[in-house]
Amino acid sequence: MARYTGPKSKIARRFREPIFGPDKALERKNYPPGMHGASKRRGKQSEYAVQLMEKQKVKYTYGVLERQFENLFHKASAKEGITGELLLKLLEARLDNTVYRLGISPTRSGARQLVGHKHITVNGEVVNIPSYSLRAGDVVAVRERSQSLEAITVSVAGRKINRYAWLEWDANSFTGKFLTYPSRDEIPENIKENLIVELYSK
Template sequence: MARYTGPKNKICRIFGEPILGSGKNLSKNSNPPGMHGANRKRKQPSEYAVQLKEKQKAKYTYLVLERQFSNTYQEAARRKGASGENLIKLLEARLDNTVYRLGLAPTRPAARQLVSHKHILINGESVNIPSYSLKPGDVIELKPKSKVNTAVLSQVRSKNPNINWLDFNEKELKGVFVAYPERENVPENIKEQLIVELYSK
């Protein structure tokens, strides 16, 4: 399975949420994709279908493929505490997601590209692996050349003040991964317990 590069609005319509892009067209057409649109008779989804859909939503949200997601869940299950909360913490600790949360890129795909093109330093070392897992205390910043690159700077946004597990210095374009986030502070609408139930079968 390759990374999804198709219509973003189609994915937004599947889940009824703007998990990719702005979802601005959902107000025009929020029906699930497929033949006959809203007139199609849809059966009540099974318990498995609901759980699988929640896992797919998490995968699309964080741009993670099946094997990566499975490995991340296994790591979450090995750690102390609730597996579902640990899963969200590990997904939030990914480098591409953190670059997005800091406001260095407007979207997760843009953050992924920024990392892949070697614009990001971790503790002074160049890292171009989007799935790199950050640890508390890690310092994330743009390379010196990237800090004067107009194409890169044009993408920088202000950090959401509610993302309190990250510190960001806008002048230096440098951030710190302070701690793993608490579940209630993560704004993503993902029911992680359904994912746990799916993997527990």
């Protein structure tokens, strides 16, 4: 199961955004990493560099590697509608992302681990594939024997009620529902998906 395992603070500093969640290193050093630190003069980035950076940021945010991301983009471009928005909707429909959005885990990487370790079910069946694509109406739940895990109970206790309009959550049964794909304005991440579309259209 391929995934990024490198330094997260360094990546967050590169994009100057807490893409892996709150990061004290990012607060202390709000400039890109490198041996010259904040004093290094950086030239103006090319159009290609800006587009590539945006793609990389989205990949790290959702925990998707290059081949998976490219496949998702081609899938989005084959559908009717705005390709960039469709790409984000497909990313949001991933099982690991939905587990994170439901508040079962405080991070996407933690959600990916819960899925991989068979703590999550979809429509009553155990699914251990983080990239599993949900459809409207799918029910995502924590397995009964996993509901007492400290990592899950602490995360669920700290979640906000009805934080995302496209999801439904029942705290009593540790069950959530993927109601529909979110609209673009409902996705809170700071992403300029049009730059990614421009990159792939070259």
